[in-house]
Amino acid sequence: MKAIFKKELLIGLIAASSCVGLGNTATAQDTPTEMTTLKQGEKVPDFNLMDQNGKLFKLSKYKGKKKLVIFFYPKDESPVCTKEACAFRDAYAKYSDANALVIGINNGTVASHKAFADKEHLPFTLLSDPDNKVLNAFKIKDQDFGNNMKVSGRETFIVGLNGTVVYSFRDFMKGDEHSKQVLAYLNK
Template sequence: MMRKKLNKLFLLLMMPLLMVSTVKAQTKKHLAVGDPVPAFSLTDQDGKAFDIKNEIGKHILVIYFYPKDESMVCTKEACSFRDSFNDFTKAGAKVIGINSGTVASHKSFSDHYKLPFTLLSDPDNKVLNKFKVKGMWFFSGRQTFVIGLDGKVAFQYSAMLEGKEHSDQALQYIKSAKK
């Protein structure tokens, strides 16, 4: 009898917490196709300011979020974007990688793997949160967005453990959209 009362009390106490968690999960949906790119300004691997508003309309933007410089999957992902860089450029796209790493970490990573594209430092994950990129376990998320010349999300791809696929899927989308 006492156990039933304790179970009921536990459920009553947990209900508000479960409801809040459900609401947060529903509002944490990633940006969808057709949504405008959020405004942001960050610092790149060379210490220069990067403001997204200066890029909209000039290029198709491929913005990819990745958890950590020099980690195995993130390195494969970055090198895949590097290896396809000329194809992205020919298609009129600019590649931008973002994570919470420091400017110095991004510079070292970029130099180590000869990455020809922009890496932006988002130390407090403010931009990651604006894009509503979901993490997994204790890692920040891995998600790629293609932003059209109109400044809206044209395509998005998410796969935490498939780094190379991000480059492949984004390039495939851009090429198919041009036809």
């Protein structure tokens, strides 16, 4: 019980610091030695996960047919994650116009994703990755706050029609910036 409380407290502190602009951020423009995630040109691993409606989502069904915007976020309903998801929601028509499928992934449950999607009117797919297998396959780096307190990372990838990463953006504290950066890339 204490570990759960510490994690919830940490998420609250992270959210609070994001409101006042504190915290250490990293972006896709950081030096390559700091980045451990999939890089531009690397193949995206295939995966199957359950979506917020309890249906099996198979990435292979969409590869080569649509551009994929895959964003990894730490937690449903946290303030920064909600800003991020809502930014993707608010620009959803632009993603559709760009033939891009938006997918959010974290280790939350199907039920948690369903509640989050319903509450925030999210029109895109949220996938449950309970063991962080997909997060680990993408090599997403945890955000380390010291004292053994880590939260899963926040990173967004654009996957081209050939199944490789064409762009990525990482910034832990600026969730709403992810959609802006991805759209800027897609509109080049």
